[in-house]
Amino acid sequence: MDMPIQKALAEGVLKILRPLARVLLSHGMACGTFTELARRAFVDAAFEQLRREGHRPTVSSVSALTGLSRKETARLRDAAPEEDASSQQRYSRAIRVISGWVSDPAYLDHDGQPAALPMEGEFGSFHALVRDYSGDITPGAMLQILQASGNVELVDGRPNLKTRAYIPTATPLERIGILGTDVAELVETIGHNLEAAPVDRFFQRKVSNYSIPPDALPAFREHSNQQSQALLESYNAWLMRHQVDASEDPDQPPCYVAVGIYYHEDFSREGQS
Structure with missing residues (x-):
């Protein structure tokens, strides 16, 4: 050994x-x-x-x-x-609904931004969005999920997307589910890179600095949130353009892919170099 x-x-x-x-x-x-x-x-x-x-x-x-x-x-x-399969289903389908809302032209306004949607209608409505992207979760249930997470508010009866990052705030089981899913994916990526040839390694990088004054952290946190969200939306738009239906080619089932970004602060490392 x-x-x-x-x-x-x-x-x-x-x-x-x-x-x-x-x-x-x-x-x-x-x-x-x-x-x-x-x-x-x-x-x-x-x-x-x-x-x-x-x-x-x-x-x-x-x-x-x-x-x-x-x-x-x-x-x-x-x-x-x-396993709490229903919680994981709500989490993944909420992400899909928001992804469709920010990338599908049917749900964008004239400026290319997520539109305030009418509640009902065959096309371009919140009901149509949920039908297209959430599977069998009803529009009413999805609206409750997105309102509880702070993603959506009703303006004159129309669902309006306030924030594009879905982070459950009122659903503890879903937040704990993120712990299992996201940490597992990071560990699996690191494990793969420990064994894979250089050409086959997955991208795994981070930036860090031990000498940032505490009063500068809020500005950097806001800057990193904006930049990271924009990058993730770019990735999501690419994935949406290339996704396929699982039934299209039974001999070549589609693959799962994910890119994650996290932000971390730690005052206990103060003074390290």
Whole structure:
């Protein structure tokens, strides 16, 4: 075993787990529950790794790979994960509705901005927008979701898009769902880049500075919000132009792709260089 790598991994894992532990503790999750979930994650990952390597995964092989007993491995393999599918559906479809609103010409005004939409109508209405982009969520339910998140307000009875970034504010389950989805995607990207050849690595960059005065942070936060939102909208417009229906080519199903941007402040690192 390469001890320097194991030490670096241990240090990296602790950096991930400390902020995660703060989130879990603040929401009432005990260490024992987290330990059980960690064991299940190791078993799930081991089964997946063996399949990816072309092996037939068994309880014995997964037990050997993870260090867990065969009995424990079998128990964890059969444990059904608890997921809030309805919450994730609301989250993803709200994003799709806003994406259509800011990029589809049918829902833009003469200046190319998201229009204040009539509530009803076959074309160019809020009902049509929800029909085109949210699947089976009703217009009334979608309006409630977007109003609760602060994205939409009614002006003279017309839904008006106030902000283009969908961040649930009144739906704790959806906000917690972001923790699982977005952090997982970042970790998977970093994991891919650790093993992939340079030409196959995914883009992974950040900018940081330890010498910014605190009174300058609000201005930079606003600047970064505006620039990041504009970039994400550019990406979204490209994706909307190239998306396909899953039924168009059953032999070549569409792929999922995501680009994320985050902002972070940390006063505890003051004075580092």
